[in-house]
Amino acid sequence: MSDYATFSRAESSIGPMLVVSGEIDMVTAPKFRSHLHAVIGDASASAFLDLSSVRYFDSTGVSVLVHAQDIAEAQGVDLVVDPSECVRVILELVALGGRFHWATPPEVAATEARRSA
Secondary structure, eight states: OOOOEEEEEEEETTEEEEEEEEEESTTTHHHHHHHHHHHHHHOSSEEEEEEEEEEEEOHHHHHHHHHHHHHHHHTTOEEEEEEOHHHHHHHHHTTOGGGSEEOOOHHHHHHHHHHHO
16 A cells, blocks of 8 residues: 554553554554564553554554564563554454454543543
């Protein structure tokens, strides 16, 4: 598809967070892998992956995510993923939806709760 994706680091109240937007494909997957491994490496208990603004996610993205989950598990890190609809659908189509801990990062959930109140 495209080589357009952005990656930014943030700190959540319970661990480091990687925020990804755009398209994850064979062109952007190496940067995705590098950034994701760094976030997992910096985590002591939990790491958050915000994919809520990803609009395209192909098999290379799936591969990076599965490998990162394996690394996180080996290091005792809970990798928490906030998927966009397209990411969720792809992972469910390949029967991997249940492999990941899906949740919204605490700060985002708090902001959304305040907006709806």
